[in-house]
Amino acid sequence: MGLVHLSVLWLLSWQFQGMMIGVAGQALQSGFYDVTCPSAKMLVKNTVEQAFLLDNSIAAALIRLVFHDCFAGGCDASILLDGPNSEKQAVPNLTVRGYEVIDNAKVQIEPLCPGIVSCSDTLVLAAAIAVELLGGPVYDPALGRLDSLAPGNVNLPGPSDGVATSTAMFIANGLDQTDMIVLLGAHSVGQVQCQFFSNRLYNFNNSGGPDPSLNATYLATLQNQCPNNGTGTNAVPLDVQSEFVLDNKYYSTIMDGQGVLTIDAEMSTDPGTRNVVSNLAGRSTDLNISFASAFVSSMDKLSRIGLRTLLDGQVRRVCSAVN
Numbered sequence: 001m002g003l004v005h006l007s008v009l010w011l012l013s014w015q016f017q018g019m020m021i022g023v024a025g026q027a028l029q030s031g032f033y034d035v036t037c038p039s040a041k042m043l044v045k046n047t048v049e050q051a052f053l054l055d056n057s058i059a060a061a062l063i064r065l066v067f068h069d070c071f072a073g074g075c076d077a078s079i080l081l082d083g084p085n086s087e088k089q090a091v092p093n094l095t096v097r098g099y100e101v102i103d104n105a106k107v108q109i110e111p112l113c114p115g116i117v118s119c120s121d122t123l124v125l126a127a128a129i130a131v132e133l134l135g136g137p138v139y140d141p142a143l144g145r146l147d148s149l150a151p152g153n154v155n156l157p158g159p160s161d162g163v164a165t166s167t168a169m170f171i172a173n174g175l176d177q178t179d180m181i182v183l184l185g186a187h188s189v190g191q192v193q194c195q196f197f198s199n200r201l202y203n204f205n206n207s208g209g210p211d212p213s214l215n216a217t218y219l220a221t222l223q224n225q226c227p228n229n230g231t232g233t234n235a236v237p238l239d240v241q242s243e244f245v246l247d248n249k250y251y252s253t254i255m256d257g258q259g260v261l262t263i264d265a266e267m268s269t270d271p272g273t274r275n276v277v278s279n280l281a282g283r284s285t286d287l288n289i290s291f292a293s294a295f296v297s298s299m300d301k302l303s304r305i306g307l308r309t310l311l312d313g314q315v316r317r318v319c320s321a322v323n
């Protein structure tokens with residue numbers, strides 16, 4: 001099929017929904033492919049479930065992938081592109097995983113619905129399945145994104161960044177500090193390598209000792225898992241109290257001084273964030289926040305950053321390369 005024909009089919013997706021063309025961000029809806037590719041959701045679900053059976057750590061990786069893609073110039077699958085200047089090659093992205101699951105889902109979808117389902121939507125769908133597989137909230141994400149025509153430029157928080165720097169980056173992307181606190185609930189699952197927090201274990205801020213905010217009992221465990229001057233590639237759980245379930249226990253973990261990354265630890269004591277943290281942990285009740293519904297709503301906001309239009313986007317046929 002020619003390119004023109006493919007984009008006509010994609011345009012039909014919009015017309016079936018009675019939507020205006022070119023207003024991506026506002027037109028997203030969960031039923032976007034119900035008419036043009038009704039099997040899309042099932043195919044993504046099957047692919048993610050199969051990958052999860054082989055390696056259950058893939059689920060956390062898929063959730064992280066959405067964050068990195070959306071902060072890299074928008075939710076446009078730019079992070080999936082191969083190439084020497086691609087986002088995959090950049091240092092903070094080196095431990096990002098799960099690309100092959102999205103590529104594979106797209107390989108299943110493409111023969112049935114050629115040129116219809118974007119890679120960025122495939123990624124957002126895969127992450128929603130991953131959240132569900134990890135016992136998190138079940139939701140049906142809004143769809144209708146287009147993919148980028150080139151790699152993006154990311155400005156992600158680094159592993160030693162704290163509340164101030166990270167909050168500024170969320171605000172620059174149109175999210176607020178509460179979204180950041182809620183989305184960091186994703187650190188309720190998955191792992192982190194020692195190299196990203198060993199600065200807190202032995203000679204914090206040139207003090208000659210550990211970060212005093214670390215729980216003393218847990219410090220010994222961390223030092224054991226991350227020996228001084230080791231390779232830094234050992235990994236520990238981001239949420240030691242509940243590593244495999246995407247739930248609000250992460251907030252109790254960080255309040256108990258067991259947060260591993262700087263952002264996790266700082267968020268529990270910073271005067272601007274600690275009250276929301278305490279409410280999400282269920283240790284205060286003045287704000288009435290439910291982690292599950294807040295997470296779904298902030299994931300939706302995250303997944304709407306920098307959406308492409310027909311002028312600067314396309315439906316990629318293969319997720320690792322532009323058409």
Ligand code: HEM
Nearest residue numbers: 060061064067095157158159166183186190191192193196
């Ligand atoms: C706000 C600042 C953030 C910082 C500084 C940060 C940093 C990191 C770092 C350093 C790792 C460990 C990587 C490794 O060792 O392989 C990690 C893992 C992870 N991050 Fe974040 N992150 C942030 C926000 C987020 C957000 C918003 C999400 C999702 C919505 C997220 C989801 C994850 C997940 C699920 C993992 C585990 C990945 C795995 O096990 O493969 N993070 N993060």
Ligand SMILES: *[C@@H]1O[C@H](CO)[C@@H](O)[C@H](O)[C@H]1NC(C)=O
Nearest residue numbers: 068087090092093152153154
């Ligand atoms: C990813 O790649 C982009 C593009 O090079 C880069 O700006 C960013 O810092 C990298 N890090 C992550 C985790 O995306």
Ligand SMILES: *[C@@H]1O[C@H](CO)[C@@H](O)[C@H](O)[C@H]1NC(C)=O
Nearest residue numbers: 162204205206207211212262
């Ligand atoms: C690190 O040490 C400097 C100088 O003593 C101090 O101003 C700064 O607040 C410390 N930073 C942290 C994170 O403790």
Ligand SMILES: *[C@@H]1O[C@H](CO)[C@@H](O)[C@H](O)[C@H]1NC(C)=O
Nearest residue numbers: 202203208226227228229230
């Ligand atoms: C680790 O390396 C530093 C500097 O390279 C050195 O001063 C320190 O003694 C080493 N620590 C251990 C436990 O080997």
Ligand SMILES: *[C@@H]1O[C@H](CO)[C@@H](O)[C@H](O)[C@H]1NC(C)=O
Nearest residue numbers: 215216217218255256257258
């Ligand atoms: C340290 O962690 C333990 C759980 O391992 C917890 O019972 C204790 O309250 C924590 N200490 C502090 C100061 O939060």
Ligand SMILES: *[C@@H]1O[C@H](CO)[C@@H](O)[C@H](O)[C@H]1NC(C)=O
Nearest residue numbers: 279284285286287288289290
């Ligand atoms: C919290 O939620 C409960 C039940 O949903 C409601 O009755 C109560 O008024 C709420 N409190 C606040 C402070 O919003």
